Amino acid sequence: MVVARFGSESGKAMTAGNNIEDGLAYPTTDASAGPAYTMTARALHWTTAFLVLSVIPLGIVAANDWGGSMQDTIYDLHRSVGAAIVPLIVLRLIYRWTHPPLPLPDDIPELQRFAANVTHWGLYILLIVQPLTGWIATSAYRASVTVFGWFELPPISPENRAFSEQLFFVHRLMGLAITCLVAGHIGAALYHHLVRKDRILMRMVTG
Numbered sequence: 001m002v003v004a005r006f007g008s009e010s011g012k013a014m015t016a017g018n019n020i021e022d023g024l025a026y027p028t029t030d031a032s033a034g035p036a037y038t039m040t041a042r043a044l045h046w047t048t049a050f051l052v053l054s055v056i057p058l059g060i061v062a063a064n065d066w067g068g069s070m071q072d073t074i075y076d077l078h079r080s081v082g083a084a085i086v087p088l089i090v091l092r093l094i095y096r097w098t099h100p101p102l103p104l105p106d107d108i109p110e111l112q113r114f115a116a117n118v119t120h121w122g123l124y125i126l127l128i129v130q131p132l133t134g135w136i137a138t139s140a141y142r143a144s145v146t147v148f149g150w151f152e153l154p155p156i157s158p159e160n161r162a163f164s165e166q167l168f169f170v171h172r173l174m175g176l177a178i179t180c181l182v183a184g185h186i187g188a189a190l191y192h193h194l195v196r197k198d199r200i201l202m203r204m205v206t207g
C-alpha cells in the first residue's frame, strides 16, 4: 500500500525512487539521503515554531508589566499570536493525518522514540488548550481579545475575576510546561545534528 508521507511531495529530483523496505513508499533525494519533509510540512513547522517562540516572551513581558509604554501593545500581540496558533495547529494536525510523519532511524532506542512522541503530542495538545485558557480567563476578566486589530473574539465566559485569576495561574503553569517541552525538543534536534550527526534536523530544515 502506498501511503502519502510528509516527504511525498519533495520538489527535488529523485534519483533513488521509492523506498519500500518498510512497506511504505516515500521518495528520496539520493540513495543515502533518506526521506525528507515536504515544503508544506516544513512551512507549517517553522511558522508554528516562530509563533511559539514569539508568544512565550510576549506573555512573560506582559505578565510582569515589563512593557512600559508598550505594555498594552504587548498584551494585544500576545493574545493575537496566541489565537493564531490554534488554527495553525489544527491545520497541521489535519496535514499530519493525511501525511504521516517520517520514521526515525532504526537504531534510535525505544525510550527516545517514546520521549519524542510524548513531546510532540504534549506540544500539540498544550498548544490548543493554552490559547483556550487564555481566551476564557481574559473573557472572565472582561478584557477584550482583538486579533491583530482585525476583529474581536467574543467573550466565552461570564465575568468572574476570581475565576480569571485562577485560570491565569493555570495558564502560567502550562506556559512553563510548553517552554520546557520546547527546550527539550530543541535540545533533541541539536543532539541529532551535532552528536549523532544524522539527518533528523536537516530533513526538517532543507527537506
Ligand code: HEM
Pocket (backbone or CB within 6 Å): 045, 048, 049, 050, 052, 053, 096, 101, 102, 103, 104, 119, 120, 121, 123, 124, 182, 185, 186, 189, 190, 200, 201, 202, 203, 204
Ligand atoms: C518552538 C516551537 C516548536 C514547536 C512547537 C515544534 C513542534 C514540533 C512538533 C509537534 C513536531 C512533530 C511533528 C510530528 O511528528 O507530527 C516537530 C518536529 C520537528 N521539529 Fe520542531 N517545534 C518547534 C521548534 C523547533 C526548533 C527550533 C527546531 C530545531 C532546532 C525543531 C526541530 C524539529 C525537527 C528536526 C523535527 C522532526 C523530527 C522528526 O523528523 O522526527 N523544532 N516539531
Ligand code: HEM
Pocket (backbone or CB within 6 Å): 055, 056, 059, 060, 062, 063, 064, 078, 079, 080, 081, 082, 083, 085, 126, 127, 130, 131, 132, 133, 134, 135, 136, 138, 145, 168, 171, 172, 175, 176, 178
Ligand atoms: C499557545 C499560546 C499561548 C502561550 C504559549 C501563552 C503563554 C503565556 C505565558 C508564558 C505567559 C506568562 C505567564 C507568567 O509568567 O505569569 C502568559 C500570560 C498571559 N497570557 Fe498567554 N499564552 C498563549 C495564548 C494566550 C491567549 C490566546 C490569550 C488571550 C486570549 C492569552 C492571554 C494571556 C494574558 C492576558 C497573560 C498575562 C496574565 C497576567 O497578566 O498575569 N494567552 N501567556
